[in-house]
Amino acid sequence: MDERVAGAYFCSMRSLIVLITLYFCCLHRILGQDCIVHNGRKFYRTSISSGNSSGNDPIDYKWTEKSFQIENHDAADFGVIGTEIPGKFDATKALFKLFPGRQLYLTDDDDAKWFYSVAVWRAPLMPKHWAKDGGVEHWFPGKTGNFTKVHEVLHFKNDSGKQFVYVVFEHNETTALDALYCGVACGADAGIALFAQQGEKWVLTHFSLYAGTYGRYKKLTARPKVIKLGEDNYGLELFSPVSGPGGPSFGETFLYAPVGHTIKLVYSDRSSAVWDFNGRCSRWFTSLVPQHGTNQFNDLKVVVSGDYCLPSMAGGIFDDDSIGTAPDEVFFKTSVADSFGYKITRLYRHDGNEYKWQRTFYRTYAVKPKKKN
Numbered sequence: 001m002d003e004r005v006a007g008a009y010f011c012s013m014r015s016l017i018v019l020i021t022l023y024f025c026c027l028h029r030i031l032g033q034d035c036i037v038h039n040g041r042k043f044y045r046t047s048i049s050s051g052n053s054s055g056n057d058p059i060d061y062k063w064t065e066k067s068f069q070i071e072n073h074d075a076a077d078f079g080v081i082g083t084e085i086p087g088k089f090d091a092t093k094a095l096f097k098l099f100p101g102r103q104l105y106l107t108d109d110d111d112a113k114w115f116y117s118v119a120v121w122r123a124p125l126m127p128k129h130w131a132k133d134g135g136v137e138h139w140f141p142g143k144t145g146n147f148t149k150v151h152e153v154l155h156f157k158n159d160s161g162k163q164f165v166y167v168v169f170e171h172n173e174t175t176a177l178d179a180l181y182c183g184v185a186c187g188a189d190a191g192i193a194l195f196a197q198q199g200e201k202w203v204l205t206h207f208s209l210y211a212g213t214y215g216r217y218k219k220l221t222a223r224p225k226v227i228k229l230g231e232d233n234y235g236l237e238l239f240s241p242v243s244g245p246g247g248p249s250f251g252e253t254f255l256y257a258p259v260g261h262t263i264k265l266v267y268s269d270r271s272s273a274v275w276d277f278n279g280r281c282s283r284w285f286t287s288l289v290p291q292h293g294t295n296q297f298n299d300l301k302v303v304v305s306g307d308y309c310l311p312s313m314a315g316g317i318f319d320d321d322s323i324g325t326a327p328d329e330v331f332f333k334t335s336v337a338d339s340f341g342y343k344i345t346r347l348y349r350h351d352g353n354e355y356k357w358q359r360t361f362y363r364t365y366a367v368k369p370k371k372k373n
Contacts, residue, residue, distance in 0.1 A: 152222075
């Protein structure tokens with residue numbers, strides 16, 4: 001064979017081998033590994049992703065192993081007051097600055113079109129909270145490790161127009177994500193941070209690593225909103241619905257406020273709403289109405305509006321008329337009426353630590369007396 005022809009042949013063969021090698025390497029990266037690389041950033045697949053059928057363990061199977069390196073941290077390492085986020089507020093930057101540990105970008109998709117950020121951390125010597133929930137009671141933080149992600153970001157302005165941001169974080173103990181399910185009434189742990197804009201940066205002014213446990217299916221379900229509690233004082237109201245599978249459901253309300261450099265629970269109601277998807281009545285809902293004034297914490301009205309009727313009248317799944325529900329203040333009316341509407345107003349006053357009940361007013365209307373036998 002001519003040397004030039006032989007050289008060209010071997011050059012072509014080498015190029016073909018390189019191309020085949022690159023092809024299989026890329027294919028292996030897509031199908032065989034637990035992460036996808038885009039623009040130099042690794043997006044790790046989770047156990048929820050169908051892309052993990054290749055046999056490799058997804059990242060959330062690995063972070064429970066002893067070989068998965070997570071440094072131990074103290075309470076002082078989390079949410080350091082004065083932490084700065086330069087430029088436009090970025091919740092992911094806030095997450096990674098407030099929670100030391102492994103910084104990961106997770107995806108449940110094969111192609112990482114949708115992803116989210118988590119901080120995986122461990123603090124075995126941190127003081128523990130006994131988290132009481134309607135589902136599984138547990139210690140926070142978890143001993144083996146924890147992962148945290150951003151649940152909600154809320155921007156607002158104070159009385160003088162200064163910009164602030166509340167960030168609500170969702171915590172869970174490290175486990176495979178497809179193993180988190182533990183029932184409709186089993187919630188997640190929450191953390192809250194408050195940032196204030198100062199020039200071209202955002203500065204952490206208040207922080208609470210643990211701000212309660214609520215939600216369902218190990219997820220936060222709260223719909224938070226900013227609420228003005230007093231003179232230049234803005235709190236965070238969280239209403240968390242826990243919907244049953246087609247049956248009775250309820251809601252919980254929590255009110256947090258910045259105090260010192262922390263964010264403190266100042267009011268809560270574990271039964272602020274009750275309803276039944278199958279019924280037309282016997283339900284109530286609650287609204288928080290802060291009163292006007294010049295105090296840091298003005299008085300708070302808690303207004304409960306609802307109605308009651310016999311279960312057999314509601315057209316629901318229950319036909320036993322001995323079953324019925326109404327708030328304590330008007331429950332006595334269920335013994336003399338088949339149905340009625342009501343409005344309950346509870347007045348609370350802040351005692352320097354939390355909101356304390358003062359007195360209650362109520363009225364009933366559209367009363368339908370019980371039928372005589």
